[in-house]
Amino acid sequence: xxxxxxxxxxxxxxxxxxxxxxxxxxxxxxxxxxxxxxxxxxxxxxxxxxxxxxxxxxxxxxxxxxxxxxxxxxxxxxxxxxxxxxxxxxxxxxxxxxxxxxxxxxxxxxxxxxxxxxxxxxxxxxxxxxxxxxxxxxxxxxxxxxxxxxxxxxxxxxxxxxxxxxxxxxxxxxxxxxxxxxxxxxxxxxxxxxxxxxxxxxxxxxxxxxxxxxxxxxxxxxxxxxxxxxxxxxxxxxxxxxxxxxxxxxxxxxxxxxxxxxxxxxxxxxxxxxxxxxxxxxxxxxxxxxxxxxxxxxxxxxxxxxxxx
Numbered sequence: 001x002x003x004x005x006x007x008x009x010x011x012x013x014x015x016x017x018x019x020x021x022x023x024x025x026x027x028x029x030x031x032x033x034x035x036x037x038x039x040x041x042x043x044x045x046x047x048x049x050x051x052x053x054x055x056x057x058x059x060x061x062x063x064x065x066x067x068x069x070x071x072x073x074x075x076x077x078x079x080x081x082x083x084x085x086x087x088x089x090x091x092x093x094x095x096x097x098x099x100x101x102x103x104x105x106x107x108x109x110x111x112x113x114x115x116x117x118x119x120x121x122x123x124x125x126x127x128x129x130x131x132x133x134x135x136x137x138x139x140x141x142x143x144x145x146x147x148x149x150x151x152x153x154x155x156x157x158x159x160x161x162x163x164x165x166x167x168x169x170x171x172x173x174x175x176x177x178x179x180x181x182x183x184x185x186x187x188x189x190x191x192x193x194x195x196x197x198x199x200x201x202x203x204x205x206x207x208x209x210x211x212x213x214x215x216x217x218x219x220x221x222x223x224x225x226x227x228x229x230x231x232x233x234x235x236x237x238x239x240x241x242x243x244x245x246x247x248x249x250x251x252x253x254x255x256x257x258x259x260x261x262x263x264x265x266x267x268x269x270x271x272x273x274x275x276x277x278x279x280x281x282x283x284x285x286x287x288x289x290x291x292x293x294x295x296x297x298x299x300x301x302x303x304x305x306x307x308x309x
Contacts, residue, residue: 010255120179143199147184148206
């Protein structure tokens with residue numbers, strides 16, 4: 001995959017993709033490049049205004065783009081269910097679980113979950129489970145979940161998934177990104193056990209990419225110095241969103257991608273073309289994956305009945 005770039009994306013004509021958080025940053029670039037290669041892309045966005053602006057911008061950048069906007073708030077399970085129940089297509093070739101929040105002050109979702117765990121993991125867990133029958137009915141379908149190298153800062157704590165005992169914003173973020181990888185691992189394992197090798201569950205991360213993710217937390221906390229620090233860091237050290245989206249696009253489209261693979265930038269997990277990425281050993285723990293899965297089904301009320309054997 002050395003030197004892999006958007007010119008290497010295979011033709012996506014006739015394929016349907018959903019990209020969460022597609023109104024800006026990595027999600028926008030991912031959706032745009034999929035439309036450029038012929039896919040019909042659903043922009044799944046919490047803000048309809050920002051989503052509409054992204055849709056119009058994409059249509060201008062990619063003439064003839066087959067793109068539509070549908071509202072999705074991953075912090076509200078009712079919204080997740082409505083999105084899945086009203087999904088208008090009988091096929092889904094690609095689900096990109098991209099949306100996320102990072103290092104926010106403590107808060108809870110509409111359903112009472114700690115925000116980072118609720119949005120980054122539980123919302124995507126529920127969305128994937130509700131769309132799973134459509135994915136299983138689509139030959140060659142993929143689920144790509146975006147994690148982060150920051151996952152290495154912390155394993156999940158199944159006794160305190162919602163950080164109710166102690167909240168540290170970066171630890172909570174790292175745990176949510178570990179949860180993304182454990183979810184991918186367990187989904188791949190359950191697909192294989194069912195004999196559904198045609199559906200690939202993979203993960204990716206952007207390294208350090210210049211997006212709005214880094215500044216949202218300091219801005220919400222009213223820490224102007226922290227927000228300025230993050231902006232400077234993005235300008236000096238980060239790669240562009242276009243480069244940061246390449247691992248996701250690779251995981252989503254490259255023919256050689258394997259189940260439970262983790263793709264990131266080639267240079268020190270930071271920048272460069274897509275390459276296999278190191279992951280913490282606890283993200284490959286079958287027992288931890290099973291415990292997180294069971295807890296996620298209980299918390300969301302979404303059961304993956306189609307994978308039961």
